[in-house]
Amino acid sequence: MSNLPAPTENYQEEDEMNAVAHDYGVGKEPVARLRMAVVGAGSRGASLARAFHACPEWELTAVCDVEIDRAGKLAAQLGDVPWFETIDELLDSVEVDTAAIATPLGALHGTTMTALRAGKHVLAEEPLADSLVRGHEMVSEAQANGLVLMTDHPHSFEPAIQKIQKLMDSGSLGEILFVEALLSEPNLLKTERDVFWDLAPGNFAILDQVLPEGLAPLEVSAFGGDPLGTGRDCVGHINFRLSNDAPVHVHVNRLSRAKTHQLLIAGTRLTMVWDGGLHKERLQVLDPCLPNQQKHFSPYCPEPEIPQLLDEDGPQLILEQQTLGRMAAELAKRIQRQRGGFPPHLPGLRVLAMLEAIARSRSIDGQASRVMAPFPEDSDPDIAGNWSQSILWSK
Structure with a gap:
C-alpha cells in the first residue's frame, strides 16, 4: 500500500478491517437485552424481525401486522413469539422497549407517533415520514420524551x-x-x-x-x-x-x-x-x-456464496442480513447511551x-x-x- 497517497497511509490493513467488521459488537461488556416489537410483517419487516431475533443485544418480543395471518406465520418462524393485528393491541399486551416500524408510508407517521407516545424508542422505515413537517413532529415527540428515533437506512451499516x-x-x-x-x-x-x-x-x-x-x-x-x-x-x-x-x-x-x-x-x-x-x-x-x-x-x-431464502420476495444475501445485524447493534448502543455523536x-x-x-x-x-x-x-x-x-x- 506504499503507493497510496499520504492521507491513507495510517489506515489498517485489509485483514484488520475485516476482523473489525466481523467482530463488530462482539467482546463488549454484557448488558440486559432490549425488547423489540416489529410492526409490519412484509418482506422488510420480516428481514428486520430476523435480524433482531439473531442479535444478542435484542429479544424479539412480538410482531404485528394488519394481515394477521402473515403476522402469525412470521411469529411461528421465529419461535412462536406473540403476534397481533394492531399496534395498540400489541402495546396493551406486551412489554417492549422499542418498535421497528415497517409499514407502508401512509401509515408510518401515525404508527410511529403511537409508539413514541407510549414511551417506546423507534426504528422507522425509510423515508422517515411522508412530509418534512411530519418528520419534525416525530422528532419533537421523541426528543420531548428522551427517546431514540432512528431511520432504517441499512446501507449506512455496510x-x-x-x-x-x-x-x-x-x-x-x-x-x-x-x-x-x-x-x-x-x-x-x-x-x-x-x-x-x-x-x-x-x-x-x-x-x-x-x-x-x-x-x-x-x-x-x-x-x-x-x-x-x-x-x-x-x-x-x-x-x-x-x-x-x-x-x-x-x-x-x-x-x-x-x-x-x-x-x-x-x-x-x-x-x-x-x-x-x-x-x-x-x-x-x-x-x-x-x-x-x-x-x-x-x-x-x-x-457470501450462499443466499438465504428468507421471504416471499426471493433470496436475501448473507451480507444483507449481517448489515441489518450491525444496524440492530447500533440502535441498541444508541438506546443504552453507549454511542454519542450525530x-x-x-x-x-x-x-x-x-x-x-x-x-x-x-x-x-x-x-x-x-x-x-x-x-x-x-x-x-x-x-x-x-x-x-x-x-x-x-x-
Missing part, C-alpha cells in the same frame, strides 16, 4: 460504504470532481409512491453519510416521466451541486429490466466505484493516472428535505428548488463540523 466514508474523511480522493448514483428496480406494480420517494431515499442516505458536508445542497432540480401511464413518475433524474461546484447526478428507475445499485465518486486523486449488485469486490478504488484504471487495493469485501434522526430529516425539494422542482418543470436541510444543532459540539462519523470504525 462495511464497504463505511470504508468510502473513511476514505472521504481522510482526503484520499482529493477534490471531488463529480458523483453519479444509479438505482433501478423493475417493479411496475409498486405505484403507491413515485420513483423519487420509492427509490431515492436509499441513495440519499448513502450520500449523506459519505459526502464530507453531508447531504445539504442549496438547491436541487429533478425531472421524471410516466410513459406507461401508471399515475406516478416511474423514472427520474435528480441533479444538484456540491459546495465546490462538483455536479451530482442521481438516476432512479422502475422501468429498467435490470436491478442495479451503483455509486461512483470521482476525485482528483482516486475514483471509488461501489456496486451493490456484486457479491464480491463491491467497492473498487481506482487510480485514473495508472494504465487501464488499475486498482490501488480492494477494501473490505465479504464473499443525532440518529438527522439523516432521515435531511432525506425528507431532499424529497420535498424534488417534489417542488417537479411541480415547476424541473427548475431548481431550495433544499430546507436541517443541521445537527443538537450534536456533540466536538464533532459538529463532521457529524457523519463512521459507525463501524468510530472510536
Whole structure:
C-alpha cells in the first residue's frame, strides 16, 4: 500500500478491517437485552424481525401486522413469539422497549407517533415520514420524551460504504470532481409512491453519510416521466451541486429490466466505484493516472456464496442480513447511551428535505428548488463540523 497517497497511509490493513467488521459488537461488556416489537410483517419487516431475533443485544418480543395471518406465520418462524393485528393491541399486551416500524408510508407517521407516545424508542422505515413537517413532529415527540428515533437506512451499516466514508474523511480522493448514483428496480406494480420517494431515499442516505458536508445542497432540480401511464413518475433524474461546484447526478428507475445499485465518486486523486449488485469486490478504488484504471487495493469485501431464502420476495444475501445485524447493534448502543455523536434522526430529516425539494422542482418543470436541510444543532459540539462519523470504525 506504499503507493497510496499520504492521507491513507495510517489506515489498517485489509485483514484488520475485516476482523473489525466481523467482530463488530462482539467482546463488549454484557448488558440486559432490549425488547423489540416489529410492526409490519412484509418482506422488510420480516428481514428486520430476523435480524433482531439473531442479535444478542435484542429479544424479539412480538410482531404485528394488519394481515394477521402473515403476522402469525412470521411469529411461528421465529419461535412462536406473540403476534397481533394492531399496534395498540400489541402495546396493551406486551412489554417492549422499542418498535421497528415497517409499514407502508401512509401509515408510518401515525404508527410511529403511537409508539413514541407510549414511551417506546423507534426504528422507522425509510423515508422517515411522508412530509418534512411530519418528520419534525416525530422528532419533537421523541426528543420531548428522551427517546431514540432512528431511520432504517441499512446501507449506512455496510462495511464497504463505511470504508468510502473513511476514505472521504481522510482526503484520499482529493477534490471531488463529480458523483453519479444509479438505482433501478423493475417493479411496475409498486405505484403507491413515485420513483423519487420509492427509490431515492436509499441513495440519499448513502450520500449523506459519505459526502464530507453531508447531504445539504442549496438547491436541487429533478425531472421524471410516466410513459406507461401508471399515475406516478416511474423514472427520474435528480441533479444538484456540491459546495465546490462538483455536479451530482442521481438516476432512479422502475422501468429498467435490470436491478442495479451503483455509486461512483470521482476525485482528483482516486475514483471509488461501489456496486451493490456484486457479491464480491463491491467497492473498487481506482487510480485514473495508472494504465487501464488499475486498482490501488480492494477494501473490505465479504464473499457470501450462499443466499438465504428468507421471504416471499426471493433470496436475501448473507451480507444483507449481517448489515441489518450491525444496524440492530447500533440502535441498541444508541438506546443504552453507549454511542454519542450525530443525532440518529438527522439523516432521515435531511432525506425528507431532499424529497420535498424534488417534489417542488417537479411541480415547476424541473427548475431548481431550495433544499430546507436541517443541521445537527443538537450534536456533540466536538464533532459538529463532521457529524457523519463512521459507525463501524468510530472510536
